[in-house]
Amino acid sequence: MKRILLLGVFIPIFLVFSEPLKAQDKQTINGYIKDAENGEELIGVTVYVKELSSGTVTNVYGFYALSLPKGTYNISFSSIGYQTLTQQVNLTKDVELNIELTPAVTEMEEVIITGEAEDANVSDIKMSQNELNIQQVKKLPALFGEPDIIKTIQMLPGVISAGEGTSSFFVRGGSADQNLILIDEAPVYDPSHLFGLFSVFNSDVIKESKLYKGGIPPNFGGRLSSILDVRTKDGNNKKLSGSAGVGLLASKLMVEGPIRKDKSSFIVSGRRSYVDLFLKAAGEKNSVHFYDVNAKASWKHNNNNRFFAAVYLGRDVFEFEDVFGFDWGNATATFRWNHLFNDRLFSNTSVIASNFDYEMKLEDNVQGFSWVSNLQEFSIKEDLNYFVSPSSVVDFGYHVTYRRFAPGKLSPTSDNSIFEELKIQNQYALDHAFYANHEYKVSERLSLSYGARLSIFQSIGEQDVYLYTDPQDNVDVERTDTLSFDSFENIKTYVNVEPRLSLRYMLDASSSVKASYNRMVQNTHLISTGTVPIPFNTWNPSDYYLEPQIADQWALGYFKNVKDNTYEVSVEAYYKDIDNVTDFADNAQVFFNKDLSTEYRQGDSWSYGLELMAQKKAGDFSGFVSYTWSKTQRKIPEVNQDRAFFANYDRRNAFNMVATYELNDRWTFGANFTYTTGRPITIPSARYSYEGYQVDLITERNGYRLPDYHRMDVSATLTPRKNANRKLKSSWIFSIYNVYNRSNAFSIYTRVKQDEDGNVIGNGTEKEARMIYLFPILPSVTYSIKF
């Protein structure tokens, strides 16, 4: 076996484009666009050249560049929530023009940090994408008063939630592990706190969050179904400010400010739940808590070099009677360097590390053990934007990622323990991706974006690969041989080309048709037995046995803005086909299994659906209504006796409504309503007895459905009038979750028939079905201050 390392390839590409690229007779205007009040760089601001009726938008770092013939131009900078600024520019040589936009809202209001063109819904080439306005999310009713972007994401068209109180979401027929969840470009392997009641995203530090469901550009890869790209604030570089909040479940504090005014800034934020303190006070021996820390520093060396360093740390800790405990958490770190090679070549270099780990521990003299598992990844990303002309932008780059999977190690915790040490061997992988994309405005009506991503995934040593008589036999597991691989030795390489294509055709000034195709390849597989992944599920790389999962998705949509971009309407249809979708065989033994590969099965999944959305983004009244019809099936060898079955998250109809209404400068009201078809569930078709146990007979996986799910929540935000003269501005958020107290089914299980005290009824041979439901009507209040 030959060692293949592709790290070297990265350097030549780099050199080619560090050569200055100058177009004849054309001059470039470029710069950063910032918020005038807090210095945050603004993403997606429209830069429009009136004389040419064309323009561009700022990238995710707030940077824009335009290459124009010499001349005098009126250039306008506009974004929702900001006052439009027009500047006259006499372009005789290359110009750097940095802009500060003033928020359009009154000083009382919170500042909307992200912006986009008013007609982006129609004019942007991108489809199947949703941006979340974090300020709106904060005003919506929230479970236990804790705003959570993932709860709002679950209401978007094409997105399905696993059930109440879970942070998993399912995009266009994809399972939860098919979402790439990024915080400042670093992947978060488990986005849940408290098994999913909340997500890891602290709303106080979020600058922008964007969900890609289709037409995914080639700078993203590695997961099949969606990208959730969350970017945190850079910190106010004008003045020291912050916020604090006290809720029923958790409290939080955020401080941001300049290190050197206009040059560098920091932001630090922490959040901690305190249910455990109440539990302890009540004499309860079980305890649970979570915390998050976000920290970021950014500094501008000069206009051509900017640096950012961001860290996220989060952890959940459960303890049962000082005996049994488990905890899990994510840690990510990102270092970014934005560099301008020349007027038109923008570069972002990122160095990223991410760690996810969990531990279970039982303190017992005899049965004590600890089980530790972790996953680490390190990556380097070089992304380049080349602004060829106002109608042509080329993006290209190279990403390399090294991953280390340590599925688990069992150790005895005392000398008398009955347990021996057991270690499931580590796996390693090296992942290279090269991509290029060209976004090209063919005419006023037609825009094209086409590109591809080349993914080269290597499963590498050090590892022993076991060969089996039958690698799919999980009953009589018979190893025949072992192949030993040294550190970094190639075990198996998977090369895939992922074409990406989007096009937009303007029907008229306020409506367009868009189409897209994307192929996505996934080489890290989270194989979970249940509907909702739990932190104790294990990630596995593509390896000697597991092949990459490949998804092809086609989408077609119609987009229309009415009443001068006040209302945005869209209709999208999609079809998605997945090969090698990974699942466990029926009855798989998941824990402590050294031959886990014998439990993996790969099969097919297909999904199609229709999504409608109407949205109003600005004004006193804003919000959206979405409806999705979809169908998702799977067919996996040795699952459901080889027959096709509905995916766990298949829900035929989903209707959602999200709205906020600003009554006056004191009161803002919010409401959301959700209705979905019940999720499929497996129930017994008959029963029998074996050795005195009452056993269910199962004939069909997911053959039954839970009752329909529906719920309405309301909230009211009070901003006292006296705030105007205060340095500390306070606000109250009152919310009621499940306002009409609907008992929504979470799951159904069966048991021997019992009365309410748990005493068996009759002779213990009868059974009954029990429906679990989570939250009744739950009022909550959150008090926040800003300074």
Added chain:
Amino acid sequence: MKNIKIYFLLLLTTLVACEETIDLDPDQVESVVVIEGLITDIQTYHHVRVTETIDFYSEGKPTPITTASVTITDDSGNTYPFEHNQSGREDFDGYYYPSNAFAGVIGRSYTMEVVYNGETYTATDQLYAVTAIDSLEVIINEDEFEDPDDPNYFYEVLFYAKEPQETEDYYLFKFYRNDSLILDDATDIYFSDDEVLAEQINGIPTAGFYTKGDTAVVEMYSISKQAFIYYNDLINLLKSDGGMFGSPPVNPRTNISNGAMGYFQTSAVVSETAYIE
């Protein structure tokens, strides 16, 4: 590893606000044959029980099949015919017992053949040796002593044995209080492999609590790897949460052919008795 499962359930119930009994409306399916077969190295333990599945909401026991033909053979050429319920007592309808007494022999493999309604169901299992129980120890469980679930039931029985490290072994345990089987929960099964067991098994607590005057019996059965898999699948099914966090319920993998439920098990059995004084 049963502890982990128990704590997961505990966690679920901590998070869960409420639950209630509901009516399911499952599709009607044809009944399936269920066979529970046991051959041991003790003469009086053998039985083969043949029943049919019944509707989920039916009251009473599964329908016994009384007209099957049941035969056990071993790999040394012996055939042991079984007869239906020689005692004629209704409680034992569906139970088949050997026509002539015999004891299973360690190291042999046994094949069961059940013929019913023109269908033949067969299964084979091997009878493995079982390690000895060194001793049982009776202690007072301090938590129960302070706050007993049942008044005066605070004695606990601990189990000591040596696990042979050179062989791959699987065990099933049964605990009796004054001849009645005890389970901490109706869905508990006590079984283990030796993958993570060290040689000394010192003082593992057994199920249940005892009071003065009780007799505690611990039985340890050797089981095959396939039986271990069956019990593992069975406990997953019995403790299924409906597929929310755990796997969706699914029928256990059995050694019986032709679509029958249940298992044919062969075991060597050792037992030890302790008196609570």
